[in-house]
Amino acid sequence: MFTVAETILIERDRAAVFAYLTDPANRSRWDTSVISEEITSEPPVRPGTTLRTRMRVMGREVEYDWRVTHFEPPIVMAARSSAGIMPTTLRFDFSERGEACHVRAEIEASPGGMLRFVEPVVADTVRSTLAQGLARAKAQLEA
Template structure:
């Protein structure tokens, strides 16, 4: 099992950052590993909603179905995988700062089978993907004019 968290400050209000980072439609814009993400449940996203994510990870196409387990706009969102290559949990928390918004993103996963042998590589790939995705989200959000 591995777990880690990434933190970033984004010069936008927490509501805007929350809306961007938790929107299935926006995820492919900021997370370059995501090919597509769509809501499988009726709108709006809420606790109990299901989301399908198609990704390219370490050169392989993978698909995860997620269950939203926490949704408290604009402070937190969490989900756990229902399917995919390994059981995974993710959580985003958002807090207002003098600059705008602090985002803390955490991932925990339990690789099984052959993935257990390469767990350190899988963990580093996931951490690196999350860190670069958050940096891209910051660039995109800060480049947009404030509403």
Template sequence: MFTVIETATIDHPVDEVFAFVSDGANRPLWDPSVISEELLSPPPIGVGSRLRSRMTAVGREVEFEFRVTDFEAPRRMRITSVSGPLPTTVTFDLTPDGERTRLAARIDGEPAGMMRFVEPMIEQGVRSNLSAGVARIQALLEARTARG
């Protein structure tokens, strides 16, 4: 099992950062591995909602289905895979800091079977991807602030 955590302080209010990261339609904008993400259950999103993510991993397309297991707007969202090639949990914790937001993004993965032998490579790929994703969230939201 591995855990990867990336953090950023974003010059944007917590409710707006939460709205952005909790909307699956935005995920392809900031997560370089995601092709698409769609809500499978009726809106609004909350505990029990289901999401389908189409992603690229190791040069091939894979699909995950996630279930929202924790949703406390605008502070926390956690999704856990219910299908896909790698049991995964993704958690966003947000803390207001005046008009800024401290974002902590965490991915827990549990490679099984033959994937255990390449766990260090999987973890490094997840770390690189999450680092780029959190930086992209920050850049996208702060660009909105700069434009007014």
């Protein structure tokens, strides 16, 4: 199992940052590993909502199904995978820093099977993708 966390300060108000980063329609705009993400249960997003994400991971397409476990705008959003290549949890925390928003994103995953043998590579890839995605979101939100 590994945990990666990244933080970033975005010069926008917390509500706008929360809305952008937690909207499934925006995910592929800021996370380049995501092909698409959609709500698979009755909208709006709330605890219990299910999502499906199509991703490019280590050169291949995979799907993840998620269940939102915590959704408290504009403070926190968390989800746990219910299907995918490895059990994964995702959490975003949003806090005000003056007129800006500090975002902390954490991903915890448990590679199994053959992925266990390359776990450090998987963790580095996840960390890099997360950092790049947050930087891309920052650029989009501050433009």
